[in-house]
Amino acid sequence: MLKRLDAKTLYIDAHVKVGVLLLEGGRCAIVDTGLDDDAGKQVLKVLQAEGLTVSRVILTHHHADHIGAAALIRRRTAAQVMASAFEKALVENPYLEPFYLYGAAPFDALENRFLKAKPCPVDLVLEEGPLVIDGEAAGRAVALPGHSHQQMGICSPDDVLFTADSFFPAEVLDKYPIPYHADVTRARATLEALLATGHAAYLPAHGEPVSDVKPVARMNLEVMDRLSDFILEILTRQPRSREEVLAAVVEAFPVTLNSTQFHLTYSAIGAYLAHLKHQRFVEPEFTASHMLWRRSG
Numbered sequence: 001m002l003k004r005l006d007a008k009t010l011y012i013d014a015h016v017k018v019g020v021l022l023l024e025g026g027r028c029a030i031v032d033t034g035l036d037d038d039a040g041k042q043v044l045k046v047l048q049a050e051g052l053t054v055s056r057v058i059l060t061h062h063h064a065d066h067i068g069a070a071a072l073i074r075r076r077t078a079a080q081v082m083a084s085a086f087e088k089a090l091v092e093n094p095y096l097e098p099f100y101l102y103g104a105a106p107f108d109a110l111e112n113r114f115l116k117a118k119p120c121p122v123d124l125v126l127e128e129g130p131l132v133i134d135g136e137a138a139g140r141a142v143a144l145p146g147h148s149h150q151q152m153g154i155c156s157p158d159d160v161l162f163t164a165d166s167f168f169p170a171e172v173l174d175k176y177p178i179p180y181h182a183d184v185t186r187a188r189a190t191l192e193a194l195l196a197t198g199h200a201a202y203l204p205a206h207g208e209p210v211s212d213v214k215p216v217a218r219m220n221l222e223v224m225d226r227l228s229d230f231i232l233e234i235l236t237r238q239p240r241s242r243e244e245v246l247a248a249v250v251e252a253f254p255v256t257l258n259s260t261q262f263h264l265t266y267s268a269i270g271a272y273l274a275h276l277k278h279q280r281f282v283e284p285e286f287t288a289s290h291m292l293w294r295r296s297g
């Protein structure tokens with residue numbers, strides 16, 4: 001279902017929100033695509049029903065639920081695909097996601113459609129700043145790093161900011177109490193930066209549009225700080241390995257572990273430990289057989 005946010009800014013209200021920027025001549029640019037071919041067919045159906053043709057696909061970051069339909073949409077339209085340089089490498093080589101989550105060539109259960117999208121060629125590198133599509137001003141790309149290393153948001157000409165996964169609404173945080181961030185330090189900085197903005201509206205990929213970003217950005221910062229404080233507290237009591245930290249966190253903030261969820265959580269815990277290390281609160285120590293994290297000082 002296509003919903004309108006302003007004159008030139010719409011979105012498809014699917015499982016992952018797909019932003020739509022109207023261009024001249026019945027063309028449009030879309031922001032993200034959905035998980036798979038079925039999602040992509042649905043996007044094209046909704047746009048075709050409105051007489052719109054896709055001339056640009058902008059990918060905010062490489063996660064499969066955002067890019068999985070890009071290859072199909074690129075194939076079925078004349079659209080060029082854009083992503084930031086780092087995310088481009090992963091969109092074109094989706095095997096890298098299960099590879100980095102596992103830290104080696106992954107075992108079979110990690111090569112699933114939620115972690116490994118269909119590859120899609122990326123035609124153009126998306127850089128921060130004014131977005132011009134076929135000579136037409138189409139808003140701005142805004143760096144929103146942290147959730148993914150080089151995640152980008154798109155601010156439409158009507159001043160609606162598509163925020164991708166830079167923050168999650170309360171219902172998502174209730175379901176996933178350890179929200180995924182590849183870089184907690186930068187994800188926090190992105191949220192702090194969003195707090196200082198006053199766009200007309202904000203649309204997260206996994207939530208409803210909001211006109212005031214502050215309450216939800218603060219809530220996301222609180223969730224991250226609670227996790228950070230919890231990890232610091234358990235390491236103050238005793239040094240632990242990364243996997244032991246994961247176990248303690250999952251006991252306190254329950255998630256159901258399976259191959260996918262374990263490795264996403266393991267990556268997120270690594271991001272929290274690196275964040276605490278940047279702040280000089282923790283440091284690694286090595287025993288004869290273990291690498292442990294301990295409280296500094």
Ligand SMILES: [Zn+2]
Pocket residue numbers: 061063147148165
């Ligand atoms: Zn994501």
